[in-house]
Amino acid sequence: MTTEPTPIxxxxxxxxxxxxxxxxxxxxNAVEITAVAKGDLVKLTFEYPHETEKWAAERMWVIVEDVRGDELIGVLDNHPSEPTTTLKAGAEVRFARHNIISIEWASPEKAPSGLIVTDESF
Structure with a gap:
């Protein structure tokens, strides 16, 4: 019987x-999250399912490399601080748009304003 490896x-x-x-x-906001594209940096929260020494979770930056609708693929742009993780900078990370907690735009001048104007706004 084979067991599945524990996710890192x-x-x-x-x-x-x-x-x-x-x-x-x-x-x-939703406008900003929808606008995330290749080259942008996004911050995600990584939780470790194993026993840890320092941090049960870390917020780290990922460089977006590919966008497939709601699924994005990127590479980790941080060195994790948790000594027990095997996660390393440069590792591929697959995530959904809803996992994004912060954005650093590759081209800030092209970033959406995020302002949504409706009739109720006036």
Missing amino acids: YELTDPRPIAESAPYTFFLP
Whole structure:
């Protein structure tokens, strides 16, 4: 009988945290998240499912390399601080748009303003 290897990380869904702490935990808006493209840096929260020495979770940057609708593929742009993880800078990371907690635009001048104007805004 073969057993599946233990995943080295799980990505956090930050939406429930943002809902429970709307004044202290901010996420990019839907316009910004939809605009994420190749070359942009996005911050994700990596949770370690194994026993750790320092951190059960780390927020780290990923460079977006490919976009396939809601699925994005990137490479880790940080060196994890948790000594027990085998995750390394340069590792491929597959994630969904809803995992994004922050964005650094490759071309800030082309970044969306994020402002959505409706009749109710006036």
